[in-house]
Amino acid sequence: MPPAKTSHGPADVTAATQKWRMLRSLSCGNKFENAARAQGATLVAGVDEVGRGALFGCVVAAAVILPENTRIRGLRDSKQLLRKDRERLARLVEEKAIAFAIEEVDVETIDRINIYQASRLAMTGAVARLMPQPDHLLIDAMRLDLPCAQTSIIYGDSLSISIAAASVLAKVYRDQRMRELHEVYPQYGLASHKGYSTPEHLAALEKYGPTPLHRRSFRPVAQFRLPWDAPSESISTDTATVPAEGGAC
Template sequence: MRPSPSLCTRDKIKQMPDNVNPGAEKQVSAATQKLRMLRSLVCGLKYEKQARAQGATHIAGVDEVGRGSLFGPVVAAAVVLPDDCRIRGLRDSKQLEPAERERLAAIIERKALAIAIEEVDAATIDRINIYQATRLAMTTAVRRLQPGPDHLLVDALRLDVECTQTSIIYGDSLSVSIAAASVVAKVYRDRRMCELDREYPLYGLSSHKGYSTPAHLSALLRHGPTPLHRRTFRPVAEATLPWDHEEESCHSD
């Protein structure tokens, strides 16, 4: 039986809701300004048209979700849409309500010429770091596309694949293809989090999807990390209880 948390840990739990970061107001203000800026961007076909003008015929949008989560996989999607495909309301998945994402994902699945989804698990993220895990998920998703793309539109990264590509800052707010990949990846990962919530019901995964919220951090302090938490992420490492290290040491012996 796992020992009861120490008094110090209990004190931390009680203090959690009151431990406000001194810079929290500035962070909220910055986040609000960024959201307003993203909403002002126009998600269109500019980059798709540029690629087609250069001879591309199968253009894949590529994006990821879950990069900042404390739990579970990072997920990437690659989507090839038909020429001049327009989907009303499509934009960066983070700006959409869950029901709207589900609606758009269904439309994308019907219209897309090809879709591939890849996830990289928490153990691999801890082993190779989240940046490399993100690149791995994206690259694998692209390589699984059938038919294969001859040009990539990628949100802010360049990938090790043998075709031309355009890396676009805020690409999920500017390119229809990247936005489609963003929605597909987000809907897939959110569903996975709801499934995993049934396996780990103490953590509220269906609500916060593994991200760092007060409720999630409190659950980490109370119960310690699960095998699917990212141990190299600071909030998880700080919440790891002493006996977790003792158990790992015993297993290694």
């Protein structure tokens, strides 16, 4: 008689778990930085953003220029790191970097131009603040309207040390902003979910309604009337779907 089948095969693993395992298997190194230098670049900057899928607060981008062949053990996509490791690695990045910069784009701008364009605006602003200016950009699956040479890398924050460094700086910065804003709006649980669409956050939205710092153009927020809205005001949600992922904030 054949052995009983177990329920631990690939078909029983969720898509999210499969993606997480795949990302964990990727190696974060200097391959793309070295390729850019082989083409003549001398100052290669990694660029990434965080907060794109959140319902609350700003979107934040960072840009980082690291010295050639930098190695920082354990550095990888910020979403795969524990808070204590992210904060330790952020300090190392800041110590080793030739230059780094952080830029945030506020909720009002996100609602006015949409989250995709706001993310690009934050990235462009972070690059503009770098001194010295880079001559090649490595960007996580995006291109910017800048004259600088660029390489767009899918899963870049898991493959490029410079993009991973930017990811860590941006997340540490934004998470700290969310903890600060938790003191202003404690009933929403921002310190734990950082403004993302968790059951706790959605329940708080239903109970208390949105704050001025919730993204009104995102459908889970727009379904609730804001207490200061005029009766005739309506919020368009034609392009307000929360992305598939995860000024003042």
